[in-house]
Amino acid sequence: MPIRRSQVLVKWIFENQHKLQTIRWCSSSLRYKELEDSVQADHVAPSPTQKPHPQITPEISFKYEDLQVRLAAPYQLTPKPEAKELGFGKYFTDHMLKIYYHKELGGWQKPEIMPFENLNIHPAAKALHYAIQLFEGLKAYRGVDDKIRLFRPELNMERMNLAAQRSGLPMFDGEELVQCIKRLVQIDQEWVPHSETSTLYIRPTLIGIEPTFGIMAPESALLFVILSPVSAYYKASSDGAVSIFADPNVVRAFPGGVGNRKVGSNYGPTIEATARAAKLGHHQVLWLFGPDHQLTEVGAMNIFMVHINDQGDKQLSTPPLNGLILPGVTRRSIIELASQWEDIVVREEVITMDRVIQLNQQGRLLEMFGAGTAVIISPISRVGFLEQNIEIPTMKQSNPVFQRVKDTLLAIQYGHVEHPYAKVIS
């Protein structure tokens, strides 16, 4: 009966294998104790010029000067798609940037540029459970002079650090990250489309990777940056304008929340409402707030309205940054640029649905549009609200403000004019 006996033995081992390990270190303090003891046993005093650990950057932030670059081998390079096939965020370039943060190793580690690869993270990583993460979106534009430009990247860095602070993620020196991003774009510069209708979208992301279930600041994090060549991010009617749907029963953000931060948890919960709007024939959701139905944002864009004000002047309005609104770089740039135009008044003011309807009935509502890095400017021609469809005459204006705003931004981004907002990187 030797076979049966060994089968029984195998079964016993299978069921009891967890008992077979005589020493199981469940407690990290025990493990560290052991490590400490072994280090003390053969302790060599580090010379004062040596860093205690080659991977540790002792300052608060990582530094561009520590950047390590590992280029993709020729066989790892992927073919570049045609500009017209690009879509939005479907293709990625050959390299990425990664910067780890490990509290127990002294904080931020050295930035690394490497061939694009999948991440390997623990299933308990906090980012996957509690959305302890944030992201950014900016673009690299190839100008008419063939030079590549970034548009006000320091504002994205500032916003990233604010979101990090809110989520217990580590902060960093934004200027250092901009330097690293510039290098990454330079390495993948052939991926910046040779076209004025496409760009290279830059997606910095910061995720908490500590693999523990506690809802607290992660002791380890990963900042990575990936690049995607994109064409105009557009789903619109034949005239190029969008129809938007306002449902007073859903909110995107609320006072004291994180509507003003680019954290992933703001976006997943918008999908159902967007799908409902699409079923009714609209392209985007108009996010309202409060009993007076204040307009806050449209889709993932800031909203603007052009009307004839009570003084009879043409006015460009957008809701104020009251915590419910993402402080868009495009929004801020539009406000700053249009403030210098003499034929238009610019105001940050609360806009309610009643006001929109009233102005429209009086023939004083001229335009509505959304603005953001991905789309630049998206004119709005219809608003669905409480069983009615309000037609907005945005596309009927002879010299629309949205077009002027768009042309001004594009001229800066693609280097038709020199402007301090655009930073040449190569």
Ligand SMILES: *Cc1c(COP(=O)(O)O)cnc(C)c1O
């Ligand atoms: C990113 C974003 C914007 C636009 O911000 P930009 O900096 O102009 O790209 C507007 N609203 C929401 C909700 C966003 O996520």
